[in-house]
Amino acid sequence: MVEQAGSKNLDNLPVAIEQRIGELVARMTLAEKIGQMSQLSGSGGAELKRAVAEGRVGSILNDVNTENINELQRIAREESRLGIPLLVGRDVIHGFRTIFPIPLGQAASWNPAVVREGARIAALEAASTGVNWTFAPMIDVTRDPRWGRIAESLGEDPWLASVLGAAMVQGFQGDDLAGKGTIAACAKHFAGYGATEGGRDYNTANIPENELRNVYLPPFQAAADAGVATFMASFSDLNGVPASGNEFLMKQILRQEWGYKGFVVSDWESIRQLSVHGFTANDKEAAYEAANAGVDMEMVSTTYADHLPALVAEGRIDEREIDRMVTSILRIKARLGLFDNSHTEPTDFPALVNQQHREAARQAARQSVVMLQNRNRVLPLNSGKLNTLALIGPLADDPYEQLGTWIFDGQAEDSVTLLQALRDAVGNKVKVNFARGLVNTRSKSRAEFAEAIALAEAADAVVLALGEEAILSGEAHSRADIRLPGYQQQLIEALAATGKPLILVVMAGRPLTLTDIVDKVDAILYSWHPGTMGGPAIADILLGKHSPSGKLPVTFPNTVGQIPIYYSHKNTGKPPSDDTIAHIDDIDAKAPQTSLGMTSFYLDAGYKPLFPFGFGLSYTEFAYSDIRISSERPHVGSDIQVSALLTNTGKMEAEEIVQLYLRDLVGNVTRPVRELKGFQRVRLQPGEARRVGFTLTSEELAFYNRKMQKVVEPGQFHVWIGGSSEAELATQFELLGETVLLP
Structure with missing residues (x-):
């Protein structure tokens, strides 16, 4: 029997539990280890029951029949040789029976408490059926609304996605993974899936490493810091290497740089699809590449079960690496309390859709x-x-x-x-x-x-x-x-x-x-x-019972031809402005090329969106004024306080989402024209005014430079506070000192 551990922190399991997991792994045959690394889809059929009894499966997905799940858990605990319980996975994306807005809609609330509560309720309802693992949150930063999976995302901004993604993890997992009504979360899709070419699902993603680190990875690191139990590999390839076989992502970044202790699961048959990508010649090579990259569990396809024994026998895969993978899976089962009790009694939970x-x-x-x-x-x-x-x-x-x-x-x-x-x-x-x-x-x-x-x-x-x-x-x-x-x-x-x-x-x-x-x-x-x-x-x-308070988590283009269009773009060497653009219908015949301003815009669509990121109207009016900063010449490493006065100048009580944006004017690599660095929901009565403050720490000022080092550089910064990414109330400061490397 493995003792339970409830902390959401995946590091530092009690020594006794680590020792017992180690003893359990030492008793396992190679086939039983690979069984723990195998997830099958099913609903309690005879073949699945036999596989569970023989220790050939460690996880199932897509069964929410409590009777079936309990029977499979009984077989795993009582009939398999080692009595290891099952992980039961399900796509619980924005609710189980009580359905919340799609994640992109939840992101429009800009409210971590709302997102956390939605995930908590989804976990509670799912857990009442026997599900103990969800494949959420999806925290792919995406800037292409053609992509269907933008609906599952938290929008275009890494800061917003980081805050809300961490809140969703906390909602699913609670303070104690072994607590009643909590389930393990899964940060997906690692990584870069939201940048697939043309907004086509499963497509290629080509992302320079600097952009990957500055834009696409921060939400995943925030999820890891929040204690997310698992990660899921992306379907797409990243810079020519499919994520399910990508050592750079799984080993260098996730394990070595971030020190992540949870486990990684493939997406549906994505290991077998390594050969479809043209990355491997056959299933055996696909199994090798995925295992070598550090994908701990295979979803649905069976390349691990079919080929890992031979790969270990040939010495291409070290069985000690298999042991590491299995250990990380067993740790999550221990965290969930499954070794103590894997039986689900629905009457122990509140009614669904109450x-x-x-x-x-x-x-x-x-x-x-x-x-x-x-x-x-x-x-x-x-x-x-x-x-x-x-x-x-x-x-x-x-x-x-x-x-x-x-x-x-x-x-x-x-x-x-x-x-x-x-x-x-x-x-x-x-x-x-x-x-x-x-x-x-x-x-x-x-x-x-x-x-x-x-x-x-x-x-x-x-x-x-x-x-x-x-x-x-x-x-x-x-x-x-x-x-x-x-x-x-x-x-x-x-x-x-x-x-x-x-x-x-x-x-x-x-x-x-x-x-x-x-x-x-x-x-x-x-x-x-x-x-x-x-x-x-x-x-x-x-009907005016509540004022609208949502803000856009993604930019709305005027036309599909503007995509990708997002607020935190780079300035370019020839930035557009209203004074330097022309429209296709206004161009004279035989006009010389230099008559059009020579800036970065579309002749037929300009450069502005229909509605910008962070935008949203209210039934009242909010005025921003009197922006203040704690120091106009702070030193690197010091905190900077920025605030502004927010006034409800209308006639209705309402909430405003106050947003803080930053621009680093000169960097080792070019920096965006604006970046979100903070937000607050503030409720005001008509005529009420309140000073809203933010703290800029080194973390908010940091970025990855051309050497892929996370740094804070001295220099000039602009700061805005307002109700959208087009906020006008601004101040500035000069950061003094020397460049500092952050961990």
């Missing part, structure tokens, strides 16, 4: 809504002055589609739609009439337009619920054209012609290019795919 869980999902969805436009203050709707409201759109009353991608255990019957929520909220005061307008978001038929137009003409205002069905985003669902699909634009144009106030609610798994319709609607609420309680959350915003 009222407390629903309220948490509602709050998360509410804080995730981003108001992008509110012309003539058409929002919030005043139910006291409305007689009839037209609710139109295929997503207005579709309980399944609002759940979003990757919700294996979520059920439409649990959802409350926008139609239900609005009718419940206004009761008999306002008549809410509903028409779909389109059969679904991809429909190219005007057959239902007439009913929708008639309802709009008879209404005081129109709420239009459009966007993407859930299946249009997520894994393997990349899109080259990210406009509203089908005839949604045509429906908007037809309704705009009625002259009635038109409020667009977008439910989608990615940023969409809204340029063609933004001038045709009065207001836009971007709710992402909001989850189980999306309807009540959106209704809360529409």
